[in-house]
Structures are given as C-alpha cells and as structure tokens.
Amino acid sequence: MDLDAVRTFVAAADAGRFQDAAAALSVTQQAVxxxxxxxxxxxxxxxxxxTARGAKLTIDGQAFLPHARDLLRAEERAVxxxxxxxxxxxxxxxxxxxxxxxLLRDFHRAHxxxxxxxxxxxxxDAAIDAIRSGTIDASFRAVPMPGRQLPDDIxxxxxxxxxxxxLTGPAHEFAAARTVAPADLVGHRxxxxxxxPRTEWAAYxxxxxxxxxxxxxxxxxxxxxxxxxxxxADSRSLATFVGERTRLVWPADHGLRRxxxxxxxxxxxxxxxxxxxxxxPVLAALRDHFRSGRFDHSDAGTxxxxxx
Numbered sequence: 001m002d003l004d005a006v007r008t009f010v011a012a013a014d015a016g017r018f019q020d021a022a023a024a025l026s027v028t029q030q031a032v033x034x035x036x037x038x039x040x041x042x043x044x045x046x047x048x049x050x051t052a053r054g055a056k057l058t059i060d061g062q063a064f065l066p067h068a069r070d071l072l073r074a075e076e077r078a079v080x081x082x083x084x085x086x087x088x089x090x091x092x093x094x095x096x097x098x099x100x101x102x103l104l105r106d107f108h109r110a111h112x113x114x115x116x117x118x119x120x121x122x123x124x125d126a127a128i129d130a131i132r133s134g135t136i137d138a139s140f141r142a143v144p145m146p147g148r149q150l151p152d153d154i155x156x157x158x159x160x161x162x163x164x165x166x167l168t169g170p171a172h173e174f175a176a177a178r179t180v181a182p183a184d185l186v187g188h189r190x191x192x193x194x195x196x197p198r199t200e201w202a203a204y205x206x207x208x209x210x211x212x213x214x215x216x217x218x219x220x221x222x223x224x225x226x227x228x229x230x231x232x233a234d235s236r237s238l239a240t241f242v243g244e245r246t247r248l249v250w251p252a253d254h255g256l257r258r259x260x261x262x263x264x265x266x267x268x269x270x271x272x273x274x275x276x277x278x279x280x281p282v283l284a285a286l287r288d289h290f291r292s293g294r295f296d297h298s299d300a301g302t303x304x305x306x307x308x
Contacts, residue, residue: 003075005039006068008032009047013065017054088115089282092127092139095120097225099162099245100140100270107289114282123199124273128154131275137283138274142200146207146307155276159290161267161302163244163260164208166190169233170255181263182212182303189215191231191238193222201268205241207305208266216241229254243268264301269308 012021012032022029040047047061057065080086093100101118108116119136121127127139131154140159144150166185168175174184195202195218202218209216222228225248232238233254242248242258250256272290274283 001042001071002035002038003071005035005042006071008035009039009061010065010068010072012036012048012055013057013061013068015054016056020054087280088117089138089280089286090117090119090136091286092119092121092130092136092141094140097247099160099243099268102245102247103140103160103270103290107286110289111282111285114285116282123196127273131273134275137278137280138272138286140270141273142204142269142308143271143273144307145200145203146305150273153276154273156271156273157287157290158269159272160270161304162270163302164241164266164268165244166239166259166261167232167242167248168239168257168259169235170257171236172239172257173236174239174259175255175257177259179260179262182208182214182261182266183263185239185261186213187215189217189238191217191220191228191240193218193220193228203307204268204305207307208303211303226250229256232256262301264303267302267304269304271308 008021008025008027008031011024012018015021015024018032018036019029022032025032036047043060043064045060045064046058047064048055049058091104093104095101096118104116104118108114121130121136121139124139124141124143124145127136127141128143128151130136131139132151143156150156166174166180173188174180192205195205195216197218205216208214228240229248229250232240233250233256248256272287274287
C-alpha cells in the first residue's frame, strides 16, 4: 500500500476539502485526487463523496480512517527506530566477564543517556561479518589476526591494552609472589582449556608461549570458568592466565592468587572495530572515549604480538 496515498487520504479527511489537503501537503489538487483514486482502486471501495462543500467520507472511508492513522504512526515508529541516535548502539563484547564488557560499562557510566545493546559473538571473524552485514555496530577484538587482512570498509583503533595476570592456587610455587616474569614461568604448566584454535585469543597466547618458551596446555574438556577455578585452587602445579579486568568470583576457601606479570608485562590488545560508513552518533562518542589515551597500558616494558 502506498503510504503517500494513505497520508493524502488522512489529510483530506481532516481538511474536508481536497484543495486544503493539497495545500497542507504542498502538492497540487490534481495529485491529491489521483492518489485518492489509486487508493480507492487498491481497496476496492469509495472513500469520499464529492459535494459542493468539499469531500465527505463514505461509510467505508470512516471505517478505514483509524487504520490509516495507525499505518502512519507505524511508519513514524519504523523510521525513528533507525534514525541516527534513536536506535540503541549494538556492541559485541566477546564475553560479559571480560574486559570489553567492563570498558563498555565504564563508557555507559560516563554517558548514562545513551542506549546500548550488548551482545556476545564467538570470534573476530563472526564479529567482522556481523559489522559488515549491519547486525552489530561495533566490536572489541584483537585484530588483525596473523596472516589476515581487515576489509577496507572496516575501521579499527586500539582501545585498551589489558595486562595479563597469572592465577594460581594457594599451594602453587608462585602463590606468595607479588610479581613474576615470563622467564620465571618456563617449565611450569599453564592450563587454558578455553582456548579455541584459529581464534584471536589462540593466536595471542600461542605467540606469547612461543616468545618466552612457555608451556600453555589447551587439552581437556572446557567445563567453564568455575570448574577451571576449582582445579587451579587444588593444584600445586597448574596455573592459568587471566586478564586484569576479567571478573572472577570464587569461594573464600579457594584462596586463589592473582599475580602481576612483569619484565616484560604481556598485555592483551583490545581494539574497537566498526564499519567506516556507520554514522551512529553514539559510535562516534565511543571512539572518542577511547581516544583519550587513559586506557593505554603499553610502554617499553610491555609485550604484545607484532601482528596486533
């Protein structure tokens, strides 16, 4: 159904004269008559009776009028839902316990008036596909992955270099340490069953292990965070890596330790990724938020893969 014709019908019904409807719509009276005739043909009924005083609604016209108003209100809502600044900004944060979710919460606290729709996608490939298809507006990812190029229509900017920590149980050799160096971890078992091959985090930790001669084990079933923490808490030999801003909660009797890694300090390179044609004003505000520089932990004493 032609919504211009519906709009013309409502204007003529309100004005009572085709001439006045034409003036309100800034079209000719002939255009009004043509639109009404087209709408009557589509509906198969007469909507108006022309009289000396103007145009009077028929019984069918009276029946159609409230539905015509509903159609126009639905059009307004549809347009508003995608009007820049009116639609919530949809952002992928990988996982709700990980640093990108915390970064987005920080942004929302600084800009409580903005609307955000938070999603979690599996890996960088899925996130970039979703950005290009318009399913999401932005994502936090470590990109580009080794041997891969980002499409030309994708924008990327480093958002946050997150220090990596060692997580151990109370009986582990390093449990009492305040800091450890990557060289100290050579020969020790670091267990990370959540690493999935060919993902950006697999590429990161693979390069970290290769750079410092570490043993990172990814074998065994991944039952989730809580079972991993249970195993680490009870082990004298196993440890794992976690991001500084990864949210972890464990029972008091676990006695887990989060230990800073220094000399150099590995940092995980979270970048904000978006489509260059996306003009959503909240996306612009999000980019500006991370351009402030206060999230940059990289310096001469840090390490991150060359591809990042």
